[in-house]
Amino acid sequence: MHTIIDRRELTKGDMISITVEAPAIAKKIHPGQFVVLRVNETGERTPLTVAYKDEVHGTITIIFQVLGKTTAMLASLKIGDAIKDLVGPLGCDERFTKVGTVVGIGGGSGIAVLHHIMQGYAEVGNTLIGIIGAREKALLILEDEMEALCERLLVTTDDGSYGMHGLVTDALSRLVEEQVHIDQVVAVGPLIMMRAVCEMTKLYEIPTLVSLNPIMVDGTGMCGGCRVTVGGETKFACVDGPHFDGHKVDFDELMQRNMMYARDERTSLLTSIRAR
Numbered sequence: 001m002h003t004i005i006d007r008r009e010l011t012k013g014d015m016i017s018i019t020v021e022a023p024a025i026a027k028k029i030h031p032g033q034f035v036v037l038r039v040n041e042t043g044e045r046t047p048l049t050v051a052y053k054d055e056v057h058g059t060i061t062i063i064f065q066v067l068g069k070t071t072a073m074l075a076s077l078k079i080g081d082a083i084k085d086l087v088g089p090l091g092c093d094e095r096f097t098k099v100g101t102v103v104g105i106g107g108g109s110g111i112a113v114l115h116h117i118m119q120g121y122a123e124v125g126n127t128l129i130g131i132i133g134a135r136e137k138a139l140l141i142l143e144d145e146m147e148a149l150c151e152r153l154l155v156t157t158d159d160g161s162y163g164m165h166g167l168v169t170d171a172l173s174r175l176v177e178e179q180v181h182i183d184q185v186v187a188v189g190p191l192i193m194m195r196a197v198c199e200m201t202k203l204y205e206i207p208t209l210v211s212l213n214p215i216m217v218d219g220t221g222m223c224g225g226c227r228v229t230v231g232g233e234t235k236f237a238c239v240d241g242p243h244f245d246g247h248k249v250d251f252d253e254l255m256q257r258n259m260m261y262a263r264d265e266r267t268s269l270l271t272s273i274r275a276r
């Protein structure tokens, strides 16, 4: 059992941060790796990426959006409650190297994952520029934390309620127009965003890393649920990723696969809400 020692609502109730006791995972986990959890004995296995770790206090922090039954159950837990199982760290341990100037692009809840990855790039001495975007100001997370990490931070909102009016790709266009030298881009967010970023960076020949979160079941490479096509080869995001060369990912196929259970997820969430 893993006790929840902190819980915060980062946006209007659907983006939640929980910090849980998990000393063994906190000791080993690297930026971008994830855990699979089961909220209770009968719960489904759900992969979630870790946003922070605190080795000293033996805790990890998970930031998630309430999208289905499991995340709704997780969101209903209070400080002092416990999560039944937590398995990890899972996924490849990305070795961050000094490449120069790294532009990290995060959309919506993807900003939480991006922040942890950018910490990895910061630790080895890269210069960081951040671009974070949300549909509106109230949905923007971790602005202060990204500001603290990055030499420069560009913020966008789709509705213009804060920062630049537009999408994260508009902010990337601004950097390109300013002729900012970029050695590496990292993008985390909705698939459609990562695809749009990769289309742009391919034109400018900027290496681009994406963090994928396809449907996962076991998280250990056995079930095949998380398969993605990268450079024409089948990869399993849980063991070969979740980071991949964005220029080689077949985003169209991945979007189709991710939509397969969207209706079931919504039905399951509505059933659990009605049952409360």
Ligand code: NAD
Residues within 6 Å of the ligand: 049, 106, 107, 108, 109, 110, 111, 113, 133, 134, 135, 156, 157, 158, 166, 167, 168, 169, 188, 189, 190, 191, 192, 193, 196, 197, 211, 212, 213, 242
């Ligand atoms: P959203 O739909 O609100 O989009 C967030 C931002 O992405 C937008 O504000 C915009 O700037 C950008 N964006 C969206 N569509 C774009 C497009 N066509 N072109 C360019 N930029 C675009 O995001 P959300 O509702 O918060 O969803 C977050 C998504 O991130 C979820 O789909 C979730 O699965 C994914 N996510 C991925 C990871 C990961 O590890 N890969 C982690 C957490 C969340």
Ligand code: FES
Residues within 6 Å of the ligand: 215, 216, 217, 218, 219, 220, 221, 222, 223, 224, 225, 226, 227, 236, 237, 238, 239
């Ligand atoms: Fe089963 Fe990756 S989640 S193979």
